[in-house]
Amino acid sequence: MTARLSLRGVTRRFGPVAALDGVTLHVAPGEFLALLGGSGSGKSTLLRVIAGFEAPDSGTVQLDGADLFGVPPHRRPVNMMFQSYALFPHMSVAANIAYGLKREGLPRAEITARVAQAIAMLRLEGMETRKPHALSGGQRQRVALARALVKRPRLLLLDEPLGALDANLRERTGFELRAIQRESGAAFVMVTHDQAEALALADRVAVMDRGRIVQAGPPREVYDRPSTRFIATFLGAANVLEGTRTEDGALDCPGAGCTLRAEAPLPEEAAAVALRPERIRLAPEPGENTAVGTVEESAFRGDSSLLLVRMQGGATLRVSHAEEDGAPPPRGATVRLAWDRDDVVPLLP
Numbered sequence: 358m359t360a361r362l363s364l365r366g367v368t369r370r371f372g373p374v375a376a377l378d379g380v381t382l383h384v385a386p387g388e389f390l391a392l393l394g395g396s397g398s399g400k401s402t403l404l405r406v407i408a409g410f411e412a413p414d415s416g417t418v419q420l421d422g423a424d425l426f427g428v429p430p431h432r433r434p435v436n437m438m439f440q441s442y443a444l445f446p447h448m449s450v451a452a453n454i455a456y457g458l459k460r461e462g463l464p465r466a467e468i469t470a471r472v473a474q475a476i477a478m479l480r481l482e483g484m485e486t487r488k489p490h491a492l493s494g495g496q497r498q499r500v501a502l503a504r505a506l507v508k509r510p511r512l513l514l515l516d517e518p519l520g521a522l523d524a525n526l527r528e529r530t531g532f533e534l535r536a537i538q539r540e541s542g543a544a545f546v547m548v549t550h551d552q553a554e555a556l557a558l559a560d561r562v563a564v565m566d567r568g569r570i571v572q573a574g575p576p577r578e579v580y581d582r583p584s585t586r587f588i589a590t591f592l593g594a595a596n597v598l599e600g601t602r603t604e605d606g607a608l609d610c611p612g613a614g615c616t617l618r619a620e621a622p623l624p625e626e627a628a629a630v631a632l633r634p635e636r637i638r639l640a641p642e643p644g645e646n647t648a649v650g651t652v653e654e655s656a657f658r659g660d661s662s663l664l665l666v667r668m669q670g671g672a673t674l675r676v677s678h679a680e681e682d683g684a685p686p687p688r689g690a691t692v693r694l695a696w697d698r699d700d701v702v703p704l705l706p
């Protein structure tokens with residue numbers, strides 16, 4: 358039921374646009390990978406190439422070592438769940454789930470057994486005879502998942518699987534999706550433009566920009582150590598501070614009115630660093646990695662307040678002030694900000 362998917366140098370052009378530009382990606386057996394990127398970054402094209410709906414201009418796609426070139430979609434041990442769910446409206450839940458197995462010509466007893474198993478796994482008991490219109494959005498989503506998983510694909514591709522759900526249901530269904538993925542043992546590749554969802558659900562996140570995978574790694578690593586300005590601002594809206602690298606490897610930043618020092622000397626080519634809003638704290642004393650500014654705006658967010666602090670050099674920093682640290686400083690207050698060396702992340706151009 359598991360798969361090792363390997364893409365090497367996959368390129369797909371549409372006229373002058375390289376929707377995919379030399380993508381190399383490996384997905385381990387049973388892994389949950391989230392493909393994250395802005396609109397037009399190539400996420401859907403990548404899924405379509407893996408599923409076989411789109412042929413790459415160059416590069417290879419392999420599953421468990423076998424080249425998928427020329428293998429039509431329905432012959433691949435891969436299933437795709439579309440954003441629209443694409444359920445048949447005139448068929449019952451059970452018939453929708455059984456459809457693919459019937460087309461494969463499996464014996465009736467096996468179909469009945471597998472459908473029952475999928476219904477139990479997706480907790481759809483009691484809804485077997487209902488039509489899709491009589492289901493909630495979350496239930497429809499579970500039917501679509503059941504229909505995809507009942508064929509026991511080694512790899513399941515999901516295009517914005519939670520996109521049609523409201524915020525509450527999204528969170529709950531996200532947890533369910535994760536549990537189902539573990540139980541089924543299939544590798545999941547999920548496309549989303551929702552960063553919180555990608556970070557929460559996936560074992561690994563691959564960030565796409567203009568047809569390339571610009572960084573891939575465990576969610577915490579990509580979040581804490583973004584490698585480029587694009588990833589730093591795309592994921593979690595980090596502060597990006599520009600400046601001039603000093604001889605000893607710090608960043609002299611006139612905008613913030615300070616010199617930022619990281620754990621190790623910054624690489625020669627680094628002309629900017631990222632600093633997460635939640636890593637910045639208020640400091641009583643001046644010292645290394647501190648700077649002074651004025652609170653311009655403060656927005657209450659439940660467990661924290663987001664402050665916009667105008668630094669003496671003119672830059673504005675986003676600062677997350679946790680409720681447990683007491684009342685946030687009011688608008689107009691002069692504050693000294695501080696952060697640790699470890700929180701200064703060098704960015705490559």
Ligand SMILES: Nc1ncnc2c1ncn2[C@@H]1O[C@H](COP(=O)(O)OP(=O)(O)OP(=O)(O)O)[C@@H](O)[C@H]1O
Nearest residue numbers: 371374376394395396397398399400401402403550
């Ligand atoms: N059939 C096509 N013909 C021409 N251009 C296409 C085609 N399919 C995709 N493209 C272009 O390729 C690029 C990548 O598109 P793709 O749909 O893969 O992006 P995406 O990351 O999935 O975006 P979104 O999040 O908006 O769905 C875009 O510039 C798009 O306009």
